[in-house]
Structures are given as structure tokens and as C-alpha cells.
Amino acid sequence: MINSDKHRRAEDCFQILARRPPTPGRRATRAPLGDLSDERRTSLQGRLQKCLSAPLALTLTDNQSTMVSVKRRGGTLRARVHHMFADAPDRVLRALARYIARADRYDSAMLGGFIEGNHWRISRARAAGKRQPALDPKGSVHDLHQILEDLNRRYFDGGIDARVTWGAKAHPRRRQSIKMGSYSVEDRLIRIHPSLDREHVPRYFVEWIVFHEMLHQVFDIPKVNGRRRFHTPEFLERERRFEHYQRARRWERRHLDHLLLG
Numbered sequence: 001m002i003n004s005d006k007h008r009r010a011e012d013c014f015q016i017l018a019r020r021p022p023t024p025g026r027r028a029t030r031a032p033l034g035d036l037s038d039e040r041r042t043s044l045q046g047r048l049q050k051c052l053s054a055p056l057a058l059t060l061t062d063n064q065s066t067m068v069s070v071k072r073r074g075g076t077l078r079a080r081v082h083h084m085f086a087d088a089p090d091r092v093l094r095a096l097a098r099y100i101a102r103a104d105r106y107d108s109a110m111l112g113g114f115i116e117g118n119h120w121r122i123s124r125a126r127a128a129g130k131r132q133p134a135l136d137p138k139g140s141v142h143d144l145h146q147i148l149e150d151l152n153r154r155y156f157d158g159g160i161d162a163r164v165t166w167g168a169k170a171h172p173r174r175r176q177s178i179k180m181g182s183y184s185v186e187d188r189l190i191r192i193h194p195s196l197d198r199e200h201v202p203r204y205f206v207e208w209i210v211f212h213e214m215l216h217q218v219f220d221i222p223k224v225n226g227r228r229r230f231h232t233p234e235f236l237e238r239e240r241r242f243e244h245y246q247r248a249r250r251w252e253r254r255h256l257d258h259l260l261l262g
């Protein structure tokens with residue numbers, strides 16, 4: 001199956017950047033994980049949605065440069081917003097909602113003022129070069145960076161903002177299960193299990209695993225009956241659009257035993 005590029009709809013895209021980079025030299029602070037919690041996101045989404053006529057899909061970020069970015073796709077507004085806005089006063093939220101709806105220049109200036117006043121909340125960890133995991137995307141067989149870029153272009157209009165790396169090699173042993181990939185929301189980092197960096201593992205299989213982790217940036221993780229649901233029906237439907245989905249699943253069934261051996 002070919003991906004839906006052919007049916008790509010008109011898309012608007014606009015963003016507000018921080019006026020200056022995080023202050024170097026000061027102690028690096030990361031947003032506590034709680035800052036990006038689903039509760040805060042849901043509450044902000046609810047407050048913004050009240051001011052909007054089109055449906056809104058909101059993601060909270062701990063980004064350092066892009067404070068607000070909006071994509072209009074079909075009828076849905078997709079906004080990625082720095083977590084500082086979760087505590088913003090109503091006046092600022094109304095401006096944010098108007099900005100999301102129409103990218104008004106006046107609102108953009110007003111939001112710029114709010115961002116400037118909350119500049120200290122922009123994480124400096126990355127700028128200070130601290131707690132930055134070392135990345136190893138090249139591999140000896142599969143180049144994960146190249147795979148990610150390629151998938152980003154083919155399936156996401158370049159909209160995924162993530163890094164990718166091979167995980168650290170562990171001692172070879174017989175495993176009960178293997179976690180082939182993971183996605184860290186806070187670091188926007190995809191890790192792929194090093195067992196997949198081998199000659200006999202086909203590229204389309206590695207692509208499938210990377211594609212799956214990329215989808216975790218696109219889809220929210222709702223709580224259903226008190227449990228987080230990572231793979232919603234929408235997620236799985238989208239995953240099936242991967243060109244080699246069936247083939248990759250077949251390969252996994254046939255070779256899982258081999259992968260478990262290390």
C-alpha cells in the first residue's frame with residue numbers, strides 16, 4: 001500500500017520562536033516531567049477549545065526555540081505549545097487561541113511578551129550540553145538517522161521533530177522478550193534495540209519499528225479506565241498505512257526467536 005501523500009490536503013503552518021536562546025551559564029533546569037503531564041495538557045486543551053470553533057489537537061512541549069507552532073490540516077488545528085502556557089492567565093490564552101485560529105500578528109506580539117516574561121522556564125539543559133544522551137544513529141548496517149529522515153518526508157510531511165539512536169549494547173543472553181523501540185516524550189528521542197543492527201534484519205523491518213515510535217509523537221496517550229493507552233485504534237490504523245506493514249509483521253513472527261537470542 002502506498003502512503004497517503006497523493007491525497008495530501010492543503011496545510012497551513014506557522015510558529016512563534018523564542019526571541020533569545022536559553023541563558024547559558026546558569027544552572028540547567030529541565031521541566032519536571034509533571035510539567036508535561038496529561039492533566040495539564042487536557043486542561044489547557046479544554047480552555048483553548050472553548051475559544052475555538054475548529055477541533056484542536058494540542059501537544060505540550062519543552063522546546064527551547066519553538067514556543068508555539070500550528071498546523072492546520074483539513075478541519076483540525078494541530079498546535080504544539082510550550083508548557084509555560086499551561087499556567088497562563090485567561091487574557092494570554094485568548095490571544096493564544098486567536099493566534100492558533102488565524103495567526104494574527106497582534107496576538108503574536110502579545111504572546112511574545114508573555115514568552116519573554118517566562119523566559120526562565122525555557123529549558124537550558126540542551127544548550128548547556130548537560131544530560132544530553134550521546135547519540136549513535138549510524139550503526140554498522142542500518143543508518144537510523146537516514147531512515148528517520150526518509151520516513152519523515154514520506155509519511156509526515158517532515159513534521160516529526162525527533163532524534164534517533166541505537167540503544168546501548170547489552171551482554172548477549174537469552175531473553176524472554178525484546179523491546180525493539182522506545183520513544184521518550186521529554187527528550188523527543190527514539191531508541192532502537194541494537195539487535196536490529198544486523199545484516200539479516202531487513203531495512204523495511206527497522207523502518208517499521210522507527211515509524212511506530214514516530215507515531216508516538218503524533219498521537220496523544222489518553223487515560224482509559226485509569227490506564228494509559230499508548231496504542232489507540234487511531235494509532236494502529238495509522239500504523240497499518242506503513243507500506244511494508246504486513247511484510248514486517250510476517251518477518252517479525254518468523255524471526256523473533258532469532259532476535260531473542262541476542
Ligand SMILES: [Zn+2]
Nearest residue numbers: 212216230231
Ligand atoms: Zn508503541
